[in-house]
Amino acid sequence: MNLQTKIPLAKQSNNLIDYNTNALLIGSCFVENMGSKLSYFKFQNLQNPFGILFQPKAIEVLISKAIHQKRYLETDVFFHNERWHCFEAHSKLSALTKEKLLFNLNKQLDLTASYLNHATHIVITLGTAWVYRFLETNQLVANCHKVPQKQFGKELLSVEDISESLQAIVNLVRSVNSKAAIIFTVSPVRHLKDGFIENTQSKSHLITALHQLLNSKGLIVNHNCFYFPSYEIMMDELRDYRFYAEDMVHPNQIAINYIWELFQSVWMSDETLKLMNQVDVVQKGLQHKPFNPDSDAHKKFLQKVEAQKMQLQTKFPNINFT
Template identity: 60%
Template sequence: MNLQTQIPLKKLANNLIDYNSKILLLGSCFSENIGDKLNYFKFQSVQNPFGILFQPKAIENLITFAINEKKYVSEDLIFQNERWHCFDAHSSLSSSDKNELLNNLNAAVSSTNKELKEATHIVITLGTSWVYRFIEKDTIVANCHKIPQKKFLKELLSVDEISESLEAVISLIKNINSSINIIFTVSPVRHLKDGFVENTQSKSHLIAGIHTIIEPRNNTHYFPSYEIMMDELREYRFYNEDMIHPNKTAINYIWEKFVTTWFSEESIATMKEVATIQKGISHRPFNKNSEQHKLFLKTLEIKKEMLQSKFLFLQF
């Protein structure tokens, strides 16, 4: 008896992720979950230089600015609640020091430019189709930074607007890195502050927009994070207490599906070795001065050195 519906997933024949891959992750908070996993297993990955970005236009703007090497100046900033902010970036970059924010923004532009040119894979996680337009400048913002809502217009991006934005993203990236693999996914986090029906509208626009433009022969792909959460993990025991965000079990489950689909067998074997070392590092002995623990640490160092001899970039 089968008590669960399964999303059919097929492992790719080529362009798989391994320990020589360079991975850039952009988008909603779910990209942070996957990015944390990649960091744990010591892959060469960078996540969200501009902080969490929820909607397609924000990601398009970041990539455009990065490729054009935009230089942020004071006029690009706003001051609110005793902190400086930028409408293009998440509030995690905001600062009480204007110059610190400018330096961080310009450093993020430079690092994103470099990563886009060198990456073998980019994972773009879209969270919502709802956007906010700053009335004063008639521009769509990435983050409102708790500025009064009356200063914004809330809009729902159409399927056509999303597909046009994503086509621009693909074109921009491919112009500087023609061999890159672009993986789109939709965040399983439900944006219920928009409303239940409105969230469904939003996610459906994202999914339809993505499927209008992906073409595996052009190294553009879709990974069904949202569908796995909604269909395979359709019980509330897979959610955090807010009943909105996937819990650790759900994140691990979707991560395992992602690994099965996108990672080479050699990299999966190496991940097991890395996990053994990571668990050894976090081990807390009863007696750190015992001969047994000293032997354990020596064995752990040997394992580290053996792995680092194969992958020079690995740091524990």
């Protein structure tokens, strides 16, 4: 008896992720779920250098500024609730002084530019088609930073708006990096603050726009672009509230692990998976908390873990356990 519908997935024939690849992940909070897995298994990666970016226009702005080597200036930041903020970045970059914020922004911009030039894989996760516009400047923002809601207008990006933004993102990436695999996905996180119907409408706009991009013909720059169905896996394979966290909005750890395993099945070779198992053994050894740290048994255990670690790092210098 089959009690689950399965999303059909096929192993990629090339551009697989391994320990020589360099991944850049940008987008919604689901990026950090997948990014934490890549970090745990010691893949080279950069996750959300500007913090969580939920909507495609915010991602486009970041990539455009990084590629065109723009700099953030005093006119791009503002003071609110005793901290300096930028509407184009998450509050994790906010700072107590204007100078520190500008330093943070431009440092992350340079880091993003470097990764865009050299990444082998770029993962872009879209969270919502709903956007907020700061009425005073008519600017679409990535984060409202708890500025009073009355100062913003709320809009739903059309399929055409999203499709144009995604095409601009691909064009920008291809202008500096013609070889990177660009992997798009839609976050399975439910944005219920927008409303149940509104969340469904938002996700449908994102999915339709993405497939318009991926199915467009005659555009060479769209070559090597892919879709991974994170949202569909959550909705169809894991259609049960036991796979959600207590807020009934975010996938729980079981769901994250499940989607990660399917991502591995598509984007990683059997050889890489075997190597990941070796990394996992070392990671668990490093995280082990002994009852008696001074015992001979524990000292021997640490020596074994150290030997396993050195063996991995000798073969793959990119693997760093510090």
